[in-house]
Amino acid sequence: MAGRPRVLLYTGVDAVGGAEVALGNLVGGLGDTYDVHVAGMDEPVVRWLAGHRPGVPYHVTGGGALAHARLLQRLRPDLVQANLEVPWAAPALLGAALALRRPRVVAVQHMAARTVDLPLLLRTRALALRLDGNVAVSADGAKRVEDFYALGRGSVQVIHNGVPVTGRAVPAGRPNRAxxxxxxxxxxxxxxxxxxxxxxxxxxxxxxxxxxxxxxxxxxxxxxxxxxxxxxxxxxxxxxxxxxxxxxxxxxxxxxxxxxxxxxxxxxxxxxxxxxxxxxxxxxxxxxxxxxxxxxxxxxxxxxxxxxxxxxxxxxxxxxxxxxxxxxxxxxxxxFTAERMAARYESLWARVLAAPPARRLRPHPPKP
Incomplete structure (x- = not known):
């Protein structure tokens, strides 16, 4: 690939929560190795995310797989990373990215939630088995996602969230406050x-x-x-x-x-x-x-x-x-700093981009 690899960071939410704050910290902590873009369906959210790093372009898309496919065809990212507030989020983006085959596809699981809706569970599992990378923000979260969706042990890797750390700590108490x-x-x-x-x-x-x-x-x-x-x-x-x-x-x-x-x-x-x-x-x-x-x-x-x-x-x-x-x-x-988190994602992206793409039509069976 010519030049810097293009990475598209995606969120499908319409309000800023903890998962989006973590994504903003990632945007702010990244270096210049990758050409980073931010996309989503809510303009205030994606604009807020892009604002964590000067010069990061942001893109707003409509709902549905067709709109997401058009976004991906226009931007031609080398890697797409979906920020998931629950494991079954962003199916249109993930489905479109996997169907196009060009980009490597990574998902980040911020909430290790399960669903008892069988069609939703099967769709979530089918998409997860075809990802090039699946990340959870804690070891407990990784184990739960693997178990809830029968993905096999070791199929979800851990990258902890991080925060910017600047200046001195606030006082942990005052002598006259007890x-x-x-x-x-x-x-x-x-x-x-x-x-x-x-x-x-x-x-x-x-x-x-x-x-x-x-x-x-x-x-x-x-x-x-x-x-x-x-x-x-x-x-x-x-x-x-x-x-x-x-x-x-x-x-x-x-x-x-x-x-x-x-x-x-x-x-x-x-x-x-x-x-x-x-x-x-x-x-x-x-x-x-x-x-x-x-x-x-x-x-x-x-x-x-x-x-x-x-x-x-x-x-x-x-x-x-x-x-x-x-x-x-x-x-x-x-x-747990933002810089450490960003370095781990950059390392993951390098490995994913260097490896052959995951099998899309007939994925490998889950690890035992």
């Missing part, structure tokens, strides 16, 4: 899987401690009602959604991720990068991120009493907060 005076932060869409209801129940066991929920979603009214019933409405702040998470963490003392499941947890990575001590559910890829509890407190998912105990212990011990915050930041600097 015990009942601390602020607990939590970032994520307001959804039952994110477990904000568990944090509210824990807050009722922590007199004087305040909580800040950053995010939006259908559960906002239910969470406000739950807080009122628990008598903690005056200690709960809901800020709405923002992509400027660092600004919301500046005066937070403890970060909490009470999710019932997280494939990895981008917001948790951002909090760790900020040097905050973290308390999180031992679910999905979170123990992998927190190094088995060495870089943060792990509690059983859905256990408000255990969550309150972990937060309360850190609230009472400024020294422990500072030590845990330092370990968390060092963990991110060592393994």
């Amino acid at each position: 015990g009942q005076g601390i602020v607990v932060g939590c970032v994520g869409r307001l959804d039952p899987v994110k477990g904000q209801d568990v944090l509210i129940d824990a807050l009722a066991r922590l007199p004087g401690v305040r909580a800040r929920l950053v995010g939006s979603g259908a559960q906002e009214a239910a969470l406000r009602e739950r807080a009122a019933r628990a008598g903690v409405a005056d200690r709960l702040e809901l800020t709405g959604w923002t992509d400027q998470v660092a600004d919301q963490l500046r005066d937070v003392d403890v970060y909490c991720q009470p999710s019932r499941y997280e494939t990895l947890g981008l917001a948790l990575i951002e909090a760790m990068a900020a040097g905050l001590p973290c308390v999180a559910s031992a679910a999905g890829g979170v123990p992998e991120l927190l190094d088995g509890g060495r870089c943060g407190r792990l509690v059983p998912a859905g256990d408000a009493a255990a969550l309150a105990e972990a937060i309360g212990g850190l609230a009472a011990d400024l020294g422990a907060r500072e030590r845990l915050g330092r370990r968390a930041r060092y963990r991110i600097l060592a393994a």
